[in-house]
Amino acid sequence: MKQNEIKITFQPSGRSIYVLPGTTLLEAAARAGFILQTPCGGKGTCGKCKVRVTSGHCAEPVPNSVLSNDQIRQGFRLACQAKAEEPLVIEIPAASLFEHEHQILIKSGKYEVKLSPYLRKIYFTLEEPSMQNPQADLARLRQALGDIRVSYKMLRHIPQFLRNNQWKGTAVLADRQLIALEKGDTCGSLYGVAFDIGTTTMVGTLIDLACGTEAAVSAGMNPQVTYGDDVLSRVQHVREQPGSLSELQAVLIDAINKLIERMAAEKGISLSSIYDISVAGNTAMQQIFCGLNPHALGEIPFTPVFDQAFRIPAESLGIKANPASDTFVFGQVGGFVGGDTVAGMLASRIDQWGKPVLLVDIGTNGEIVLFNQGRMWAASTAAGPAFEGARISHGMRATAGAIEKVIMGEEVQINIIGNVKPIGICGTGLIDAVAEMLRTGVLDVTGRMLPLDELAATVPAALRKRLIVRDQQTDFILVHAIESGVDGPIMITQKDIRELQLAAGAVRAGINILLKRAGIAADELDAVLLAGAFGNFIRRNNARRIGLLPQIPCDKIRFIGNAASLGAKMALLSSREREYSERLRGKTEHVDLSLDPEFQMEFSAAMLFPEHEPVV
Amino acid sequence: MKQNEIKITFQPSGRSIYVLPGTTLLEAAARAGFILQTPCGGKGTCGKCKVRVTSGHCAEPVPNSVLSNDQIRQGFRLACQAKAEEPLVIEIPAASLFEHEHQILIKSGKYEVKLSPYLRKIYFTLEEPSMQNPQADLARLRQALGDIRVSYKMLRHIPQFLRNNQWKGTAVLADRQLIALEKGDTCGSLYGVAFDIGTTTMVGTLIDLACGTEAAVSAGMNPQVTYGDDVLSRVQHVREQPGSLSELQAVLIDAINKLIERMAAEKGISLSSIYDISVAGNTAMQQIFCGLNPHALGEIPFTPVFDQAFRIPAESLGIKANPASDTFVFGQVGGFVGGDTVAGMLASRIDQWGKPVLLVDIGTNGEIVLFNQGRMWAASTAAGPAFEGARISHGMRATAGAIEKVIMGEEVQINIIGNVKPIGICGTGLIDAVAEMLRTGVLDVTGRMLPLDELAATVPAALRKRLIVRDQQTDFILVHAIESGVDGPIMITQKDIRELQLAAGAVRAGINILLKRAGIAADELDAVLLAGAFGNFIRRNNARRIGLLPQIPCDKIRFIGNAASLGAKMALLSSREREYSERLRGKTEHVDLSLDPEFQMEFSAAMLFPEHEPVV
16 A cells, blocks of 8 residues: 555644545545644535645646735645645645644634733732831732632741741732742743543543643543443443443543643653643543543433533642642533533534534434534533444554555555554544445445345455355455554455444434424534544544535534544633633533434434435 | 628629718719710710619608609619618619610710621522532522632532532621531521730630620739739730740630630530630730730830731641631720720710710720810830739739729728728729829829828827838828738838829829820810729819819710720621721820820929819
């Protein structure tokens, strides 16, 4: 496979990836972790995804109003239009990034987050007590810091601190609460960490709260996967094994601490300069993180413990940060629709869209939010971890060795993450493969892989050769043993198809139920916002082909990156965003799909693949 | 002395005391601990101090508009007018009490405190989670309790509590904070304790917050007296002995706990039903109570740690009450003007007086507040513990055996607390004695006890015999050895007179400074409110004679009982009173007498006794 892959290097980061010829620069950039702005949906009309080719040749576009002739001469291309046909070096202007990396944050389409963090530092110099000004220590401090609140512990600390430090120092404020006093002027050193805790994966971001920039990012597996690969199995584990809640909490906190330590080391800062933590996850993840028994999430009517956003002392959770810091945990909508959904709604500003819009965050669970005429509905579907590679014969996460793209024509072409032999298939690759198998006629709409004698004559010979029948069941060889990085071929089995049908069907059924609630049809949607790490790499066309997404034009399907993580970062950057998230949560109606009488019907229907290729 | 004392018994309590013939029933009642209402200042015009003589004869008053003939026939008398000449049994109607004992609280002259405590209990019955109502536990609880706040600890407790108790129980709320959940309906059992922590003495009151009544009262010495008998000496002790702060705090908390346990035992309640504590004391007492170093109160410019009122977890102070309870500590004005003064201002509603009014709370410190034209000034004078019997040769507190009243005519008549031989003299007795010595010419205005050869001819022979000269100094035998309960006579020495001059002079100088600040003369005062346990027993006339109080008419001097203790109780009864106390504190200007250039002059002048008997 290697022979026809081409190397694309992105500047200024220097990150490289290998892609199949014909891949758009937009897609290549996303694969390298750079989400570009595409408000026009990749139609080539807005000019926001502009990049510059600095080495290698990339076909010049027909001059248009978006790029000037000068720009084109300088190597500028629209990433959504330009395709890589040979090795390239691409420079990404900061303004083209959807999420600016290591830069003043955060633009999410139409708005910017103004830096106004819940945590602040203020350097103060107080007048010493004198006969002219004999006021109480606390009154003196209030004069410099405003109407602060102090705990009893802090009250005991203040007099000594002020007298030992010549009445000067840096106050650390959490909103109006004085949580720490530091010697000298340390205003330049104030950090927070934002976490998106997924059922399978976790992403942490270290934010420099003094200037609002991202200082480091670190991701890892949620170590709870050993207790069950989906949310419900973990909740069941806690229900069945008394005492296991603290165990599940401990492994999670431990993993979070490792990410924090890694990021702090990378940036070269002390853990004690981290004064704020924000966490977004689904209700089960958040409750386990908080040490709140998720027992009632394991039985009808799936009741969470809390709804409003919460602050919990980091110390009582055992999080490695300044002992005075709190953890902000996002509010929860209900059932399994938790803080990650709220954070995603916050990041996407779904309520300001004006027209009907759908937010779909695909992970181990699929969360769906529909906005229409000022109202919002949210549902969680137990998509299962198929999209994240679990429960698939050769499934794997989107890391090195994963087949992440599949094209089937006369032969099978694949793209692998990293410059290695393929060792498995990740979610996007699986969707591609299944979509292509539908197109080529290897698969019928019921999801059955056809035996050789039922195949249409149009199925290319090369594909026929890949079909093997075992135990009256047909499987598909995606990578022959000789080309594979594992012992034997990489297969897509009939069972894998069924898993994908369940996962996609659940999401699609959820979408349909919400559309019914709102009383609108799919083609009335102004946009489908695809969120989640996975969402960024999906081929829109193929997502529609397998019925995961409704049949709406591809240019209405927009990638918005990891919205939950973005929302968690926004909560660190501005207390107004926290309040906004609470308003969004309060206005959102939870739709419990398991209690919806129509869901089973929709689910059954959605498990059938669409008859036809999407037409627009 | 016993022979001419008469016994007065008060109903319904059954409490008895012995008084000299001619004592008003108002004074006798006060000696027995019953402060009667006297809004007219004891002129016999308002009728509020009405009592009923049920046994013994008490001269009928001239019929007037205040008491009807019927009432007089039934034995009703005005306590401020009627005098005891023989043993009596007196019934005190509840309405005549200034502080209703064991009754719906609290009238302070013009206003009533509406029961609206910071601590509340609410019994709730929640709908169980169902498919129709699957909301989060916390949302469910909020529906019953309003917009509550919960700590992380409480959040962890809620789900289990609700499920173990069929979704019913009693919520304990501190303002909006849910601090405890109790099984069943325990709304009838909610208590608070209010403390007035004086430098020398402490008073605790157990309040039934369910109905707003006093459940028990208990008083005791401040055990810190062993570390110094005044505020400054205790502050010095802490400054000089590192580590002694926690020692002073510990003995105080220990004594407070003993009072709490005593009251709880008396009422037969569990300590865990006490959910609120309020504390009023001067700045040094409050800071030591809180474990806040009073170091800066021991040097110019006498800076307290805090000004605003504070809530401190009872658990972190080691107070024996429900572990979820907080201690409300009154705000502090500045210097040594602390929470007791603020509580006293609250109880007296000094700011609502309309006309110029002076509040004087005499204890080990003397606190003075002046209200004039919407402004308030407060000062603390280091009166020293002379009024509480300390630093006086035969001084003692106003307990059994104390001479509490002295009349000098041809002979010396004394009244003793309790049916025992005299063992010392308390503050009121000392003031009486000194005033009488001035009247009879035994003492001159400089405070010098005259030797025999300088005495005027008018001084009765019996008094002359009591003067003895030792070391060129004259002392006065108040009780001869043969009549005394101690080994030897009870003396008033020249040094005792000097101590009293210092104490009275300090208070009086403070009053004069505040009057100057306000730009008014003493005779413009509409009232002088005398507060403090001591204040209730003082003879107004004698207090003026020794110059402790300005020369204003006696009917303008009003006893308002232990205002600090009353304020502390009010803070338990209503959160509005807490807020009100903070507003009062915020509006009060602290006058630091030690920094006032005129204070020394005023002090010197005030130490001279007035030349003449007060005329009105």
